Amino acid sequence: MHGLYGITDTQLLADGRLLPYCKAALEGGMRILQYRDKSQDAQRRLDEASALQQLCFQYGAQLLINDDLALATQLGVGVHLGQEDGNLAQARQQLGAEAIIGATCHASLDLAKQAIAQQVSYIAFGRFFNSHTKPAAPTATPELLASARQQFNLPLVAIGGINLDNGGQLISQGADALAVVHALFAAASASEVEQRARAFCQLFA
Numbered sequence: 043m044h045g046l047y048g049i050t051d052t053q054l055l056a057d058g059r060l061l062p063y064c065k066a067a068l069e070g071g072m073r074i075l076q077y078r079d080k081s082q083d084a085q086r087r088l089d090e091a092s093a094l095q096q097l098c099f100q101y102g103a104q105l106l107i108n109d110d111l112a113l114a115t116q117l118g119v120g121v122h123l124g125q126e127d128g129n130l131a132q133a134r135q136q137l138g139a140e141a142i143i144g145a146t147c148h149a150s151l152d153l154a155k156q157a158i159a160q161q162v163s164y165i166a167f168g169r170f171f172n173s174h175t176k177p178a179a180p181t182a183t184p185e186l187l188a189s190a191r192q193q194f195n196l197p198l199v200a201i202g203g204i205n206l207d208n209g210g211q212l213i214s215q216g217a218d219a220l221a222v223v224h225a226l227f228a229a230a231s232a233s234e235v236e237q238r239a240r241a242f243c244q245l246f247a
Contacts (some may be wrong), residue, residue, distance in 0.1 A: 043198035047074040066232035070239025078108035129159035149182035169202020191216030
C-alpha cells in the first residue's frame with residue numbers, strides 16, 4: 043500500500059471513460075484502484091469490476107471494491123469498508139488472510155484502533171481538505187496523521203480533497219498512499235489523467 047490510490051467516480055468516468063481513464067492512471071504509475079459505484083445495477087458493476095480487475099492484473103496493481111463484500115468475494119479481490127458498510131471481521135473471514143481490507147476511520151484514532159483489532163490491512167483517514175465526493179465528512183488534520191504514524195504500524199491512506207499542491211504535506215506527515223478522485227479523474231482526456239498520475243507519483247519520489 044504505497045503511492046497513488048485512485049478511486050473511481052460514476053459521473054466523472056461515465057460515457058465510456060472508465061476503462062481508458064483507469065488504464066491511463068495505471069500507465070502513469072497508480073498501483074491501487076478502488077472501484078466505487080453506489081448504483082443498484084449488479085450486472086454492470088460486475089462487468090466493470092471484472093474489466094478493471096483484468097487491467098490491474100496487467101499493470102501489477104491492486105483492485106479493491108468499495109463497500110461490496112459480495113462482489114469482492116466473487117472476484118477474489120480486496121475490499122474497502124466505510125463505518126456503516128459492513129463488518130471488517132466478517133470481511134477478513136470471508137476473503138482470507140492474504141486479502142487487502144481497508145477501513146474508513148474519518149478523523150478518529152479510536153476508530154483506527156477498532157479497525158486494527160479486526161485485522162485490517164490499512165487504515166484510511168480523511169477528509170483532509172474540501173472534498174467533492176464527501177463534503178460533509180469530518181475534517182482530519184496532518185497532525186492526526188502524524189500521531190497515527192507514531193502509534194500504528196499499518197499503512198496509512200489519506201483521502202479527501204487531495205491534489206498535487208497539498209498531497210506532499212500529507213506524505214511528509216506519514217501518509218503511505220494518497221487516495222484521489224477528482225484531482226486524478228476530472229480530466230479532459232486519458233492522456234491528461236496519465237500526466238496527473240505521473241505527477242502524483244513524483245510526490246512520493
